[in-house]
Amino acid sequence: MDLFPRFFSQPHPSTRRRFLKSFGGLGTLALADMLRRDGYAAGPEGSTNADTARLDPLSPHIGHFPGKAKAVIWLFMNGGPSQVDTWDYKPVLQAKDGVKLDNFDNNTGFFTDQVGPLMKSPFAWKRHGQSGTWVSEIFPHLSRHVDDIAFVHSCHTETNNHSPALFQINTGYNRMGYPCVGAWVTYGLGSEARNLPSFVVMYDTLGRGLPKGHAANWSAGFLPGVFQGTALNPKGAPIDNLDPPAGVNARSQKLQLELMRKLNQAHLDTHPEEKELAARIQSYELAYRMQMAAPEAFDVSREPKAVQELYGIDSPRCGHFAKQCLLARRLVERGVRFVQIFSGGMENERSWDGHADIAGNHRQFAGETDQPAAALLADLKSRGMLDETLVIWGGEFGRLPVAQRPQGSAQTGRDHNPHAFTTWFAGGGVKGGAHYGETDEIGHKAAIDKASVNDLHATILHTLGLDHLKLTYRYNGRQFRLTDVAGNVIRPILT
């Protein structure tokens, strides 16, 4: 039902430019790009983003070049999964188990007085797929998809503590206050899902807490607030304010909306040039549609039984993550641009932060995520969506190849390691079965083709058709980028 047909007819392609001009969006850059392509200048030199981007910054824009990926699903393994126990097989480490490392900097990890000897992975490793990718035994489902996955083994970051490292992997800076990847992407591309939030975040629903640094991990920073991630409520209605107030039914609300439209229209007639007033009238139409569309989108029980089983919805072990993965697919299918799901809650045993017992910790969290993540890849592929969806798997840093061992104990955990971790990508134009970069022989530090966080970000933007050098936002006298002053696209993993 269209309440406001006058404002809701979709723009004809020939009026695309006008549409962009009046309703919005984009960083001036993509808009400027588009206008330039159409033979128009972007307006007077020195005009700011403010005038063009303010009205409907979430309307869909095109990127700097055609990107393979249209959407991103980031499976965030919170707490720092150990590379040497997951995807980075190190036979030398297995052989040197128990050897004390010379010249090891005890300040590398968090617990400076608990540095033990080298510790081999407690898991069995096997080769999988055409690519012969080594995978540890804790991923029986994902190991079947290695030929769709591109691994970056040489990731490194700058800090050894959760919250700055989380900020870095999410925003490119290890300080608070910068926009995250999802915010930059929605700023650059807007959203195809006009009836749903453009950037959705899901975190632990088992009450184990939020990632450290909380909402700053999905913050818009200095970008307008509309670009920040919408974190779904872990319990109850996933999004606030989708239902009419108590005692108000749909009929009554519709009548109210109709009255408002008439009164606002009369007001607009006396302010004919105010695009913002028109946009606000439009936003009510959008809100009304969102009320209808969102509950349907969020209802995973509408999926066929077989699909639910594929993800493991009913599994007591992984059901919570399965629901989130399945929901992510439903959202992306409906045009949502960016979805980030955090596995695990805060720290220690509540996340992948295996300080005390790496075997127990990683078995648990792999067990919670392996089947749903694999199902997501399979499901996207079978629907032909994988090519257009970039799936990311990774955490904020890796773990040390040495044991974390308090004096006199026999503890078998691993402490934080900023020098090496593995991140993998699937779909969205990445090369299946590819392996980029290497760590040293014990998996302690990235050694060959090192990939910084800026490189990861540049690559993510690239798959979406965004040039990390051009996606900028002017703030307090400086053009900011997600990648600051660095970053290279990791081309070898792209098709």
Place this chain on the structure above:
Amino acid sequence: MFLRSPVTFLVTLFAVSQAIPLFGQEKPPFKTAPLPADHAQRLERGAQLFDAKVSAVLKENCLNCHGGEKTRSGFDLATREAMLQGGDKGQAVVPFSPPDSRLLRLVRHAEEPFMPGKSKKLAPDAIEALEQWVLLGAPFSKPLVDQKGKSASKKMTVTEKDRDFWSFRPLQPVPVPGSSDPWVRNPIDAFVLAKLKEKGIAPNPPASRAVLARRLSLILTGLPPEPARLKALNADPDALALDRYADELLASLPHAERWARHWLDIARFAESHGYEQDYDRPHAYPYRDWAIQALNRDLPYDRFVQWQIAGDELAPGDTFAFLATGFLGAGVHATQITKNQVEKERYDELDDIIRTIGAGMLGLSINCARCHDHKYDPVPAADYYRLISTFTKTVRSDMELPVEDPEYPQRLAAWEQSQKALAAKLASFDQAQGPQAISQWLAASKKTSALTTGWEILIPEKAASEGGATLTIDPHGKVRSTGKNPGEDAYTVKAQTSVDQVRQIRIEAFADKTLVAGGPGRAANGNFALSNLTVTAFPVKPNPAALYKPVLLKLTQPRATFEQGGLPLAAAIDGDRRSGWAVDPQFGKDHAGAFIVEGAPNYPGGTRLEFVLEFRTNTSHTIGTFRLSASGDTPALPLTGPALPSEAKDLLLGKAIDDAGKAKVTKWLLAQNPERVKLSREVETHDKAKPTPKTIKALVCSEGVPAIRLHTQGGDYLEQTHFLNRGDPNQKGDIAKQGFLQVLVPAGKNETVWQKALPEGARTTGLRSNLARWMVDPAQGGGSLLARVIVNRLWHHHFGRGLVATVNDFGLQGDRPTHPELLDWLAGELIQNGWSLRHIHRLIVGSATWRESSFTDAARMKIDPTNQMLWRFTPRRLEAEAVRDCLLAVSGRLDPTPFGAGSNDPHHRRRSIYFFIKRSQLPADMMVFDAPDTLQIAEARPVTTVAPQALRLLNGKLARDCAESLADRVAAEVKSAPVTDQEPSPTWVNALYERAVGRAPTSSEMELALEFLREQGQALKREGVKDPGKQARTELAHAIIQLNEFLYID
């Protein structure tokens, strides 16, 4: 250096350049083209081309920014060596390979940033020459800049040209354009009209008084006008009625509350630390209240700025000034800092301070000069480090500060009076009872022939520590432990008592200001843990005829002044050396524990006692100062009872004592008289109730104060601030000494005019007040820029856009002012009027420019669509706080209580500035309407128009509750025409409009409203709603408060 053969010289240089290492791992791989076989010849030809053409092209067009006075983007053309290194964006020139040379793409305008920046494209022949030259290997015949004494060649020099940039120039008097146009109300209009005339546009006439009154109220206070006030105003025949209304509003607290919120955006104010745990800052709110009060008092803006930087130094002892320093500490602070992050975090924190001062007060992105000289503005990295060194030792502290307390003297006087009366009572008791106290006591004592006289304080002969602590004994029996404090210890103390048969033992532990938390323990938190106490008894006079052996006394019935949970005094006699008695959290107090001794031997002539106190429960949990007592009394004595003076002992033993001794004993005896005890307790209680001046606990910033310490593996600050290479604490240069921005200091000016030494032994460094003095100096320091930036901010909040649109950036990348003369005139007005912000407000709202209607027409819209020339008033949406405050205000739900701790209840009813702002849980009602995230200084707030805003108003609790209250409130107000459910009431609709949007509805609006009420009422009735008329009215009210007219300033 002069080489004979130019070719050898060039080849040598080339070889050197190849050896230059990469200087950043993030850079793309360093490209080199294969060395052509004819490279020597090419280089020779290239050198000729360099002399003939290229050198001149580079010097004229490029060198100024790249290697001359500046090295923008880190790219230096002064020498070939430097050129080949490239800049921050990577390689610029690859010898022999034009396609790989970015420099060529930029000058050809094939890639951004087009070069030369901000001037015309190079002539085709110049571009051609450059390309040819690169193909020939890009040789230099000599450096473009004389290298003599240019070891600092890469460092930026601030020049007179830099100082001449519009915003950096000291303010000069600006003549107001003459105008006889009747539209002009004050000088602002004369400036605006002059510009409009240039464009051939006429300004709008003023809006109606009703519209202006609403605009005035919304802009100045963030609240809608009261209908009654509006009515009076509309009826007022005085042409200056609006000006009077403006004065009224400017003086009101709601005005200060609204504009303080604008400032808090700049101050990145919030009430939690952010980062890992996002701990609360429960004492941050006094800074918010300070901002409100400062504006309410119209604190001169120069002082407003100075106090936020150095209020404690500039106005010592003035709490109000000290509270202002909350500004420095309002930013985020990591709450968990690992060892190798300590330095980086501290430099980040200094960066946060200077970034906020720079952008917020001076409109400059000073922090861009952290890693390198500023790319655009004349801010050398050296200036950055010299500036941040101001705050080297500045820390956040929660301090208890006295606040104004006018009733205090009165309270004190009343107390002193009753104190005197009580003292007199006590004195007369002593006078009456004192003289016969000793004789009565001796008579009674003789009858019992025992020393039933309370505790005897033991004066130890010897005290020794097993672990190596130094134990000293004072003449009054107190034993003090100093020096080494080992992980475990045991003290052995030997003493003698006149008591024959020891029946009670006491140990006292004393508070000690020199210990952590005031002791009494020496543990890291002030605690102690007495693991074991054993007492062994020997006779003083051994009977040679009888066998005797030392007797281990049996201690029973432990009693203590306080026992920490799980660590009772009983644990000190249970034989378990790991359990013990401790007193956490009652630090800074005296403590005592006592035991009844069972079956002690009777040693006529007195007892020798040997005590062993063990401390093995927890690491270094020893006692600082203790005292031991014994008694022969039964039953149990009070733990803190008075001790038997030695003179009393002497009296009992029949010895003679002097008058002073007698007085002492009398005093002691009186102190035990039950009647007097009661009296003295009264005095004690009264003493405790002595009034103190009121204080406030506030987060302030200073040096030499206890820092708020969270989890860090390092100190609270670094002793020195160093110049850093690339902002990296691992690449330290010299120690940075305080300086200011060179571009805002006249060339050759000695900075010490602002730098004053503090008296010897001062708590603070004085550096902050130095900076503060420089900041507000309009003639030679930052004052002119400071004034420009703040008047522009006021303008921004009045008009929705500043005269400089980039409110935080007055640098080269910022927008230029649309009305430069007007901006400078306003800045001058501010300074000449004692930096009174209220004066500027008055000028602005009194201007015809501000009073223009929002009316548009196509012709003028075409000439100036974004209203840069100010020919109309541009309507704009209220900010988040004002949306919520207006909803609460019109519905009568607003609680106007000002000041004090904020609330994190999302449904609280005070103004929005009183939200408790926790960084990880920012209030949803604020965030949805574009409130800033508080993590850094906010830019001008964006105004977005998105569906979640609509959903929040349509379905959220706040708007619904307000709609209901508004409907009821209006119904109650229209007593003249009672509202019934039978027929919709036009009177009610009328009153609703008056309250919500400050005007009566038009006839068609009235018609629509009545129709809505009717239709809605009937439908609701059909649906069985209990009170359909009432709900219909709520629905209508709910619609009205969501209208654009309600949400926009027109």
